[in-house]
Amino acid sequence: MRDVEVIAPNFKRRLSGVTSTIIQLVPVQNRLGQKVATLGPGLPPHLPFLRWRDLLRLWSPPAGRRWRIWHARRNLEMLPGILLRDLLRMPLKLVFTSASQRRHTGWTKFLIRRMDAVVATSGKTAAYLDVPATVVMHGIDPERFSPAADKVAARREKGLDPGLNVIGCFGRVRHQKGTDLFVDAMIRLLPSRPGWAAVVAGRATAQHAAFEAGLREKVRAAGLADRIAFVGEHTDINAWYRTLDLFVAPQRWEGFGLTPLEAMATGVPVVATDVGAFAEIVATGEEETGVVVPPGDLDAVAEATARFMDDDARRLAAAARARPHVMRHFTIEGEAGRLAAVYDAAARRGS
Template sequence: MADLREIDIIAPNFKQRLSGVTSTIIQLVPVQRRLGQRIAVLGSGLPATLPHIRYRDLWRLWTPPKGKRFRVWHARRNIEMLPAIILRDLLRMPLKIVFTSASQRRHTGWTKFLISKMDAVIATSAKTAAYLEVESTVSLHGIDTTRFSPPADKAEAKRALGLDPAQKIAGCFGRVRRQKGTDLFVDTMIRLLPQRPDWSAIIAGRATPQHVEFENGLKEKVKAAGLADRILFVGEHTNINDWYRGLDLFIAPQRWEGFGLTPLEAMATAVPVIATDVGAFPELIETGDAETGTIIPRDNLDAMAEATAQFMDDEPRRERAGANALAHARHNFAIESEAERLGAVYAKVMGG
């Protein structure tokens, strides 16, 4: 357990089920610690390797950390903003509250009220910032560009996953559900693969209980198309970085997304990306001279199939876009840069 006297920043996680927010905390906190930010987590569902504080130690927040007038509470959900407001405003603890918003929709009156009580607000994209009615700092997420990196040998990377190295692979990673557009990816592959025997497809990710029927329906559709050996549902993997290394093309077919890290993870692995115009995707992908992929309209099967076919049939384009994607991700989206931007927000609200 962390000593609260040595902790300047608390990162609460009040949701047990793994989510994008939880994943962000897990990835960011070690980097923040390496950069000298004295941060600890509070809550369940987080690895024991992270520095933790206990609920029963919250009374100690009446005493600020060594050398500081305030401590920062970095909330990412409504259920994390409200307790901080109570601690700061009712119990008069020396806290400053920072909130990160990833939502791209109009907030409810309750959420607007909570956000209005924040000392600083961070938006994960310019699109997210446009939905806020308070001043915010835009800070796009970053990723671990060491973990997500190209293989030395693509064929060997495929063999290690039990894949045929002679096959080119299109991938779609993330939760299996309609919101994520998994059905659009499957329908695109069913349309394109029969004419392209050198291509196969992978869906990596878990279907939660309420979406298992949806996943089973997709598997039946693939089987009926005679493509069960070329459109593979491989489930959820902790070594997902290795699965990116086996890809030649990545597709992010979401109908809705708050931010969406998968295109960044693919680009950092030198894989070109086709993504829908949701979340932060248009802010992540370059479509001009230094193309890293392309953006297509959401929920549009014809557009997805056309863009995918163009990339599948143009190997030089894929190679150029992959090289551009690698450089783009490393230069603009390293997780260390995100941690540094957060550190600047913390320093500002703490007064220096």
């Protein structure tokens, strides 16, 4: 306990984007020497963790420091931090990460105002906060998401026609994710582009099973069942990215959204809707790595996608810029380093 400098509480058992962030980030933070331990249920056993009874030892600061950081990502994690610091007088500095892109309730504002430092996962998120915030955008593992050495072999390995270009849409299959927009765009575009095929990868939970079934039937009725594949959920999703020439992120709403980063790290250009952080992570203009279009607009999604499908030179140029763009700005090591700076600033505040 004396070595733990940062506590990352996770007080929800259900897997969520917040939980996924903790799972991916904590090992990297520790590898960089930040000495982070988790607290709470729903996390894999390989992560450094504290037991509930270890909270009684928080009155003693970590070795060589005056304060320990409590990094909350939800309301139900901010409140215990406030009680431990203000009621029990434990030497804690409180950091909160906000990913919300909506006006906060009065209760949430009350909690946020009592933080020592606030992080926003995007500029758009920061605009919804009433307190100063440091923007620390999520990053991805560029070793896991890396280009294929042989794209033809990558397609063959996944049972795809190695002679066709492939366009993908990955993520949960549901209305919010815009899977129907992707399918409708493919039904519109593929008949006149015989050199292309499409892949939908992701799971439809029980409440969205009928939605997926409707999409499959629509594809069958269009006579494209052999060119639009629904491949389900895969733990090796990085291998599916390596089969792609173009990626579409058609979400209607998103908190942040990692799939465009994963695609670009794999050397794949992106068509994305203007939700979450997509407009801040996809480079447009002279350094183009993709295009951002209005959310929920099928015509805009289809038109932007068609332009990339029909212009090999533009698509290949964007692909060549995609991975360097991610490596410069969006690695998970970079995210961990920027958080370390926030922790240090919070520890100095009021010292």
